[in-house]
Amino acid sequence: MTPALASALTPLMRLMDAETAHGWALRALGAGLAGRSAANAHASLASEVMGLQFANPLGLSAGFDKNAVAVLPLMRLGFGFLEAGSVTPRPQPGNPRPRIFRLEEDQGVINRLGFNNAGLDAFLARLRALPRPLPAPLGANVGVNKEGAVPERDYPALYTAIAPLVDYITINVSSPNTPGLRDLQGEAALNGILAAMPPRSVPVLVKIAPDLSEAALLPLLDVCMAHGVAGVIISNTTLARPETLRSAARGEAGGLSGQPLFEKSTAMLRMARRHTQGRIALVGVGGVASAEQAYAKIRAGAALVQLYSGFAYAGPALVPRILDGLAALLARDGFAHVSQAVGADA
Numbered sequence: 001m002t003p004a005l006a007s008a009l010t011p012l013m014r015l016m017d018a019e020t021a022h023g024w025a026l027r028a029l030g031a032g033l034a035g036r037s038a039a040n041a042h043a044s045l046a047s048e049v050m051g052l053q054f055a056n057p058l059g060l061s062a063g064f065d066k067n068a069v070a071v072l073p074l075m076r077l078g079f080g081f082l083e084a085g086s087v088t089p090r091p092q093p094g095n096p097r098p099r100i101f102r103l104e105e106d107q108g109v110i111n112r113l114g115f116n117n118a119g120l121d122a123f124l125a126r127l128r129a130l131p132r133p134l135p136a137p138l139g140a141n142v143g144v145n146k147e148g149a150v151p152e153r154d155y156p157a158l159y160t161a162i163a164p165l166v167d168y169i170t171i172n173v174s175s176p177n178t179p180g181l182r183d184l185q186g187e188a189a190l191n192g193i194l195a196a197m198p199p200r201s202v203p204v205l206v207k208i209a210p211d212l213s214e215a216a217l218l219p220l221l222d223v224c225m226a227h228g229v230a231g232v233i234i235s236n237t238t239l240a241r242p243e244t245l246r247s248a249a250r251g252e253a254g255g256l257s258g259q260p261l262f263e264k265s266t267a268m269l270r271m272a273r274r275h276t277q278g279r280i281a282l283v284g285v286g287g288v289a290s291a292e293q294a295y296a297k298i299r300a301g302a303a304l305v306q307l308y309s310g311f312a313y314a315g316p317a318l319v320p321r322i323l324d325g326l327a328a329l330l331a332r333d334g335f336a337h338v339s340q341a342v343g344a345d346a
Contacts, residue, residue, distance in 0.1 A: 291325025
């Protein structure tokens with residue numbers, strides 16, 4: 001099956017509730033039913049970021065493959081990198097269902113999953129079983145359990161366990177669905193976590209929320225740079241509800257992603273780029289569903305870009321479509337290489 005055919009079948013999945021459809025999609029991917037697409041079709045899209053080599057800057061965000069069950073099939077869709085997780089030290093079921101809601105009129109999603117995952121041991125077993133070398137860099141997104149968490153203990157322990165099996169690790173302190181987690185974005189709390197991290201064998205990234213004020217964002221970025229963090233992912237889902245939302249599920253509790261998040265997350269990305277001046281890699285995520293939107297993230301300061309909701313709506317054909325369009329946009333504007341466009345509008 002080709003990515004285009006797999007995408008043509010994607011609307012059928014929307015006849016199911018969102019979480020059931022997601023489960024079936026992962027099974028289909030694991031069975032290799034989504035086809036393949038080349039990650040290296042455009043030389044202009046290749047880059048080195050955080051000391052890692054990327055065939056293209058387009059990645060799949062954490063949350064899609066929480067338990068690393070479809071890493072290789074997802075990479076074969078043409079992604080330049082993949083981020084699995086979030087994984088917590090112990091398994092946890094997350095919040096009661098229903099907990100994922102499509103906002104189809106707004107091309108958005110609200111989720112209140114609550115770090116549902118099979119836990120660290122199962123995650124490690126799947127990573128160890130992957131054939132090496134992998135076709136693209138692999139990241140792992142790590143979080144803490146809802147109960148019994150000690151962040152200064154748990155994040156370093158997760159890093160130590162997972163680092164030998166991945167290319168980078170993202171510290172998630174911004175999911176809105178674990179009580180108290182976003183408090184870890186505070187300057188003192190994040191400083192404590194990063195100070196407790198072991199010596200780095202792979203890059204550390206921090207994923208932040210789009211709801212931070214500029215007064216909170218800039219000190220957070222300073223803490224990250226002071227502790228040698230390699231990158232910041234901007235951003236996680238938002239708790240805000242724009243007045244423009246039309247979908248019936250707009251009032252559901254949880255984090256909002258997709259198109260309604262694009263402008264907000266891109267503005268924060270631009271602000272972070274102006275402050276950091278290229279001293280730290282930025283990863284843009286939030287509302288990307290086209291080459292133009294991926295390009296806007298890059299011009300705002302993102303060295304890498306991630307998909308989630310757009311991929312869930314459009315299916316595998318979205319990946320080569322964005323890559324082809326992105327290469328064309330770079331050529332149109334006279335950029336021989338994607339790295340030349342990073343921060344052009346910041």
